[in-house]
Amino acid sequence: MPGSRSPAVADDLGMPGPGVCPIRLVTLCTGNAARSVMAGVMLRPGPVTIVTAGTHVVEGQPMSRRTRDALASVGLQADGHRSHQLTDGDVEGADLILAMAGEHVSYIRRRYPAAASRTASIKRLCRDLPAGPPSLAERIASLDLAALPVEPWEDVADPAGGEDQIYRTGVG
Numbered sequence: 694m695p696g697s698r699s700p701a702v703a704d705d706l707g708m709p710g711p712g713v714c715p716i717r718l719v720t721l722c723t724g725n726a727a728r729s730v731m732a733g734v735m736l737r738p739g740p741v742t743i744v745t746a747g748t749h750v751v752e753g754q755p756m757s758r759r760t761r762d763a764l765a766s767v768g769l770q771a772d773g774h775r776s777h778q779l780t781d782g783d784v785e786g787a788d789l790i791l792a793m794a795g796e797h798v799s800y801i802r803r804r805y806p807a808a809a810s811r812t813a814s815i816k817r818l819c820r821d822l823p824a825g826p827p828s829l830a831e832r833i834a835s836l837d838l839a840a841l842p843v844e845p846w847e848d849v850a851d852p853a854g855g856e857d858q859i860y861r862t863g864v865g
Contacts, residue, residue: 715740716829719787720815721797725750725776727760727852728793731864732815734764734771744787746779748800759852763860784808789833791815794851795843802839809839814847 718741722729725747733745754776764770784790784805790812792798801812811833813821823832852859 715742717742717744717786717788719744719746719779719783719790720793721746721748721779721790721801722793722849723747723749723797723851724853725778726754726756727860728849728863730756730760730771730774731764732791732793734769735864744777744783745774746777746783748779748797750776750778752776752778757853757860759855759857759860762857763864766861767864769864781805787811788830789813791818792847794848795845796848798843798847806839810834811838813838814843815849816847817841 718733718736720729720732720736720743725745729745729747733743736743752775756771756774756776761771784801785808787808788811790801790808792801792812792814795814798812798814802809805812813833813836817836817838821836823835825832827835849863850859852863
């Protein structure tokens, strides 16, 4: 089934097994209309609770047609999505905040310094997260994320305002 995560991938992420509390993950971008929505959908299904959010959101807006079409092009959907401004509760409840760009990591560091150690760009996490079996929390802690500089290579390009192909690249 498209969008399904194989057990091997779930194991690599250190996802808890059946009957264990799921990991609470926030995917974060600017407007919560494209990047964080696509990342959140691609990380489902699995033993993870996902909140998609943005740092500067017009609350309650649907995702763009281009985001919806890009997801559909790989057999995924985010029916009923409405844009959501990141809240204190989202941050406090998150085991991991997965930022789509360095500016989002910086936003968390400024607004929620206590969450800096569990906030990473998706590119940094993909590059630097050690393989299991230690728990995801232990592997994230080993990265010392709060002490790392935010670097330009960490950004996922924002497709906002781009053509359909730019959005499809984000899910392909």
